[in-house]
Amino acid sequence: MSSDEEDYDYEGLSQNAGLGVHMLAGALAGITEHSVMFPADVIKTRMQVFTASPATMYTGIGNAFSRISATEGLRTLWRGVSSVILGAGPAHAVHFGTYEFVKELTGGNEEGSRWVSTATAGASATIASDALMNPFDVIKQRMQMHQSQFRSVFDCARTVYRNEGLFAFYVSYPTTLTMTIPFAACQFAVYEWSKKLLNPNGEYSPVTHVVAGGAAGAVGAAATTPLDVAKTLLQTRGTSHDPEIRSCRGMLHAFRIIWTRDGLRGFSRGLTPRVLTHVPSNALSWLSYEFFKAAIRDR
Template identity: 35%
Template sequence: MSDHAQSDLEDDLDWEEWDGKGSFLNHCVAGSIAGIAEHTLMYPFDTVKTHMQCSSCPGQPACPKSVPIQPPGIVQTFRSLATSKGGVSPLRMWRGVHTMFMGCVPAHALYFSSFEVGKKAFGADREGHHFMAAGAAGAISTFFHDSIMAPADTIKQRLQLGYYHGVRDCVKQMLKNEGPFSLYRSFPTTLAMNVPYGFIMVASNESLKKVINPTGEFNLFTSMVSGCGAGAVAASLTTPLDVVKTKLQTQNLGDIRTPPSGSAPTANAPHPNPIVHTPSSSAKNLKIQAAPLRPLHTSPPLFHPNAPPSPCPPTSSSPTYTNGYAAFRAILKEDGFIGLFKGMSPRLITHAPAVAISWTTYEGVKSLISEKGF
């Protein structure tokens, strides 16, 4: 056997007989750190994007009475979210960020480790540009990533909009009122968006790095520039599917909750049965029902002033939109073609630097770990 063939065989055995040490573990650690850096630093812009995509509250019958339409622009939406009753409330921009800590650590560890395996298996690490091979590795790793992140993203978006008291309350109410499937209702649409996104982003990133830095050595500038370019291209092409995904994940929100008759809400009071205001409700009844509304907690609320005053999970397990196609048709009917591109600006602002931060952090940490001999 030639030395070259023997070297290739040894490399294959390193991956196939991974024993929990060495480079594979390095990829997991570096990927987890990259995920935390990406999602936490760009989270406020993701909050703005979610609110812009839900601004008209389509498909939520009770919502127009409780959630006024959000301002259309990035600056206006950001300003509206960051202030509360005339005061500054910057923490509002970070509501639900802890869901990312719980989801992105295992998701990104699996993403980057499977990417490295796929990259080697498909031959994307060879000299030259291998767009399809790199894209295939990105697509496969995206599937593993989203299998973990889909439920976390659903919870995150509902918290961003001002619903529920926290992650535990959100999960409890979703399971009770909508069933376990509600956590994965957008999963097919998420895959339909993120698999092409992952393919385009990874392929573009790998090619850009080879053009800007042919040596292949880690370089901060190269990683940032290629990451920004790849993130911008992939985000712009997949915005319509992101709007559909958001619509699926946040549908049926807006039902108003009131305390049981003869009781007042307290900090630890259980959630009463929700009441939906219908157009046939009399003005007198609306006034009586709305009078006792206030957040069911004593600490200063992080809810947006335009969001419902208390956690408001859906009243039925029957979703308005059961799949992405139904949501897609509703968007076209209610907002027209332009509705498919709601939140595109903050999405670009989020994903371009997010990809740069994520991949630069990943490559940097991986390089540092390798140099230290871990």
């Protein structure tokens, strides 16, 4: 292959790639992202859970990692990963497929700044993918809990459904959307802006996707951490021994509990591991997505 053929317009592939390419690339990127960063997500969940037991209260990432690995074993940091693998593939396929479809529909692929289009596409993608992913996220967090009784995704799903009904899988969905819509809009807008700033010629540049994806993840994660704390409280309420938490009805009720128990500081629970998770996670997700998209499209 000649040098001219190798030096193709990498970003230009997205203009002509079909919806199936975006969905398959998104599915592969989602599975890669969630699998690699899962231990950090476990630590984030543990730090966000409200508990009165000193054994399950963590002061930082290092403290959480050492205590979990020492008392429960390193395998615990991967418990529940099968849930995100099962859910992340279809959810990310829907996510990236919707994103590319709406961005094209609203003129986001045209020349010039199109941040409104990319933000709208990102929000639309989130609404669609979260509807599919929310039950898997509930199962994942139930399995991530300290001394969780669940050892398989299907056992957890059956137990939650039997004891709490279908509502338990979607009680956090409004909170999830309240968090992920601005997160997605923010990260897609930051990603597209950073990508064009760092790589205006649209040449093949994995470094660009890593840097732009990481920056987008950091901004989005930091801004939406308070909502993530409320989401965790709602998704794990069925495992709590606290009557008020077990009867938590929705996002505003969760906010009141967080404020009463821990004040303003409570809304920043898990901030550091959440940001540290999303920086490499988003960087890996975008790098994987762009790579798989190019590889599939080229074939």
